[in-house]
Amino acid sequence: MSDEQERPPAKATTLKDIAEQTGFTINTVSRALKNKGDISAATIKLIRQKAEELGYIGNVMASSLRSGTTKTIAVIVADVSNPHFSIAVKEIERAARMQDYTTFILNAYEDQEVERKAIQSALSKNVDGIIICPSQGSENNLAFLERTGTPFVLLGRHLEDDTMDYVVSDDEKGGYLATMHLLELGHRDILFLNAHHSISSSRERLAGYKRAMAESGFAVNPELIREVPHLTGGVKNELSEVIKSRLAYTALFAFNDMMAWESIYVLNKHHIRVPDQISVVGFDNIQSRLFVPFPLTSVSNAKGKTSRKAFEILLKKMHKQNSGKRYHEVVDTRLVVRESTRSLL
Amino acid sequence: MSDEQERPPAKATTLKDIAEQTGFTINTVSRALKNKGDISAATIKLIRQKAEELGYIGNVMASSLRSGTTKTIAVIVADVSNPHFSIAVKEIERAARMQDYTTFILNAYEDQEVERKAIQSALSKNVDGIIICPSQGSENNLAFLERTGTPFVLLGRHLEDDTMDYVVSDDEKGGYLATMHLLELGHRDILFLNAHHSISSSRERLAGYKRAMAESGFAVNPELIREVPHLTGGVKNELSEVIKSRLAYTALFAFNDMMAWESIYVLNKHHIRVPDQISVVGFDNIQSRLFVPFPLTSVSNAKGKTSRKAFEILLKKMHKQNSGKRYHEVVDTRLVVRESTRSLL
DNA sequence: CTGAAAGCGCTTACAG
């Protein structure tokens, strides 16, 4: 048999191989490699050496099947290609890796069907826990997830009834700060391109918007509050319509930076300049992570802290240290002023 | 026992449960659910119904352990929070999901140690295949991976000796097009902020740069070719140094859009305007996916096609349909001219 | 300190 032509399909080394070559049972080998029970130092050394020599890589599936734990978590977000989510995912993956957990990343595309499949996929892989940014109207999916008994934590969004654990940012405050900033610059007609009201952060940013208006003694013009569907071109369609309708506004507050950027892109296409003609504020402060050469004023929401917190809570739940406690973490937000907003005064 | 207080830890339904409740053996149940062997239509219906009723979710670990295939792939990239990679990852995940494969996403952070661990992690989970964008100097890791016999495909970068399968974009052409564009606009001193030369795409983009210069009859000034380390602030440090050195140049070609953006950010900080004073060209054309309100001229490299192609090849290899053939795919690149470049003429 | 046995939940031949 020519070694060049057809290499044998490289069977992975198993405990059995190490056992045979060291003279111990697979039992002892297993414990020596995992530091379980007392084994003589000499035996441990011998076995480890042989394992190293054979390039042994444990079969996690087999061990999980028996032990019932996989050291794996799943993160389910709308879309990893959105920097907001990819940053969160990166932080979670890093925190998880520190604790020897591997991370599954699944996209739900704000679609309940896909989200359901993502949850099922995670469960079928027996993940120890799930961090999920629930899509619009995913109550059923979450209720299903809860019934399975798998620990999970909501990230960035929560449900109205609040019986589940979550980590969110202070969206109400963020909405308030953004709006207040514009009001202080003399803007009165502030177009709010919001996300769908089924998303908690959308409702709360709007509440902040309204509080700022109320505190400043201005009435809210409902015409200026728009819900943009989570689809490609959503901003473009909505904003084009607004521009056509000749609705009066001097400032724009977008649900997130991506939408703010797209707004600016669309405004520019219509020869409307930012901030000269329209001031724009975003949300997420993605520029803290991504160098985008457009100085967008934005609400910062401590993505690192939020993500790590979510994993920390999940870890406690996976280790059954939660003692029935509910975790409702709200991480502070603040405004980062850049050059996309200017004073009318 | 109060159902309110302490819910039992929700044991997942198994084939055994379905078997007991339908009167068949787990054997028959398994085949009914998986469409294996001939089973009477009535039995299939009955079993499927019961599975649905009990909310049965197969234990992939157990089935994989026996069958030897996990329907899982791993994607290893430098950093998912970089849009270039997150877009690729998204496309691969989608293509994989279409074929009922789940995707592990692992970051290697351009670090050989982390990359090694990522590979080990993927192997320990018994993935059926791996798509990897190798980090700098990862020859050893790849050689290791090759010895395991797990099918894999390189994405975006390849090794010098070219014995492995890969899908890359036409980087040489991309570098040529970008440079040619600047030359045609009358630029002669073109600063090239490149990545490390251990990365194949870096070497090839440079080759394209040089070919364009040569074809146009201009000498290459080695002072203008800079390798920027893959670290946060790499561009800032390099460019600040260039600015301080008072090196003469009127155009800047960056290894990728992220670096181009960061360059523009740094230039702006130094009150140098783009494109008025410096023309800038990037690579990756991220704006095709992400609305960034800065019209950057960039080389487009068909990310969707490249990613899908990589998965397609991996699929063939996983199904052993490769017949020893080597896959060396080079996907075309083209220039997208926007407003970050202007004519000197 | 080490071993023999059982079992995690499934699938794969093999029987009938």
Added chain:
DNA sequence: CTGAAAGCGCTTACAG
């Protein structure tokens, strides 16, 4: 068309 047996590679009690 369905069943009985074995086994994937590991870990968990239990023995000694």
